[in-house]
Amino acid sequence: MPKNLYGLTLERLQFELQALGQKKFRAGQLAAWMYQRGVHSFDAMDDLSKELRRRLSNVYSVEPARLIARLNSPSTTKYLLDLNGARVECVLMRHDYGNSVCISSQAGCAMGCAFCASTLNGLERNLTAGEMLSQVLYINDELRAESSKVDSIVVMGTGEPLQNFDNLIGFLEMIHAPYTLGLSYRRLTVSTCGIVPNIDRLAALDLPITLSISLHAPTDELRSRLMPINRTFGLEAVVAAGGRYAQRTGRRVTYEYILIGGLNDSTEQARQLANLLKDQLANVNLIPINPVVERKFNRPTARAIKNFSEVLEARGIGSTVRKEFGAEINAACGQLRNQQSI
Ligand code: SF4
Numbered sequence: 529m530p531k532n533l534y535g536l537t538l539e540r541l542q543f544e545l546q547a548l549g550q551k552k553f554r555a556g557q558l559a560a561w562m563y564q565r566g567v568h569s570f571d572a573m574d575d576l577s578k579e580l581r582r583r584l585s586n587v588y589s590v591e592p593a594r595l596i597a598r599l600n601s602p603s604t605t606k607y608l609l610d611l612n613g614a615r616v617e618c619v620l621m622r623h624d625y626g627n628s629v630c631i632s633s634q635a636g637c638a639m640g641c642a643f644c645a646s647t648l649n650g651l652e653r654n655l656t657a658g659e660m661l662s663q664v665l666y667i668n669d670e671l672r673a674e675s676s677k678v679d680s681i682v683v684m685g686t687g688e689p690l691q692n693f694d695n696l697i698g699f700l701e702m703i704h705a706p707y708t709l710g711l712s713y714r715r716l717t718v719s720t721c722g723i724v725p726n727i728d729r730l731a732a733l734d735l736p737i738t739l740s741i742s743l744h745a746p747t748d749e750l751r752s753r754l755m756p757i758n759r760t761f762g763l764e765a766v767v768a769a770g771g772r773y774a775q776r777t778g779r780r781v782t783y784e785y786i787l788i789g790g791l792n793d794s795t796e797q798a799r800q801l802a803n804l805l806k807d808q809l810a811n812v813n814l815i816p817i818n819p820v821v822e823r824k825f826n827r828p829t830a831r832a833i834k835n836f837s838e839v840l841e842a843r844g845i846g847s848t849v850r851k852e853f854g855a856e857i858n859a860a861c862g863q864l865r866n867q868q869s870i
Pocket of ligand 1: 637
């Protein structure tokens with residue numbers, strides 16, 4: 529079976545080309561065709577000799593992600609892609625300030641968060657760096673047809689990226705490299721449910737990546753009910769790790785807080801959250817919960833959302849309420865994947 533070159537780093541492509549007796553620079557040409565021009569057939573790579581194209585097709589293939597399903601709303605497109613047999617979701621969000629893509633880092637997730645559809649069937653497997661790259665490139669290839677491109681990336685889809693650390697870093701390096709999209713690290717965001725040792729490992733790399741930490745509750749008791757990881761890494765330890773990350777990188781940490789009606793959206797809970805984050809270089813992203821069909825949670829009222837945000841602001845904690853991208857197309861992570869497996 530031909531070996532798939534799509535998703536390999538430039539160094540790996542150089543290795544493969546050298547094994548065919550070719551000069552290293554040919555790998556750069558191949559990468560440009562695959563990653564920057566969206567060409568997936570050796571035949572069309574017309575700056576390579578016919579002989580080389582023939583030899584490449586004998587041994588290798590170029591297999592990008594394959595589309596299984598797509599859902600559109602005016603500002604959001606959600607994709608279910610096949611990546612070497614794994615079904616993976618990613619989302620394109622069209623903002624006034626550019627196109628943002630949310631990708632998955634794992635197929636399924638082991639973390640067991642109570643509000644999340646992605647974890648219902650557990651973890652299937654880690655995605656490789658190349659498979660994370662493939663999600664971005666699938667969308668970038670589509671945008672190219674409209675003379676547009678991917679401007680920023682959040683690793684916030686299915687999976688816990690810091691549980692797939694080496695592949696995550698490999699992906700971040702690839703998407704930053706000039707032979708793919710060359711995105712600035714400042715345009716990349718990594719979201720975690722709070723794997724403390726790996727927050728510190730990420731900080732130690734000294735990359736100006738935005739870190740986003742999911743809190744979702746202001747007390748250990750409630751957070752442990754919503755997010756089992758809290759029994760391993762409690763709130764205090766997670767926020768302290770966020771503080772170290774901000775100090776090391778100089779980047780403001782975003783704390784994600786899904787607002788669930790009647791569960792974590794009271795004035796008292798807003799005060800508790802503000803206390804937890806006081807003195808932190810932090811911003812809170814409030815996310816009114818999406819109706820997740822498999823789980824029974826209520827949406828917060830508009831009044832509760834406004835009140836929660838005001839209580840934080842009054843205590844000096846900046847907050848934003850996330851615009852509800854794609855609620856009408858089941859954009860909560862894991863929903864499309866789960867529907868397609870029924
Ligand atoms: S919210 Fe994130 S970490 Fe939690 S189960 Fe879902 S995908 Fe996993």
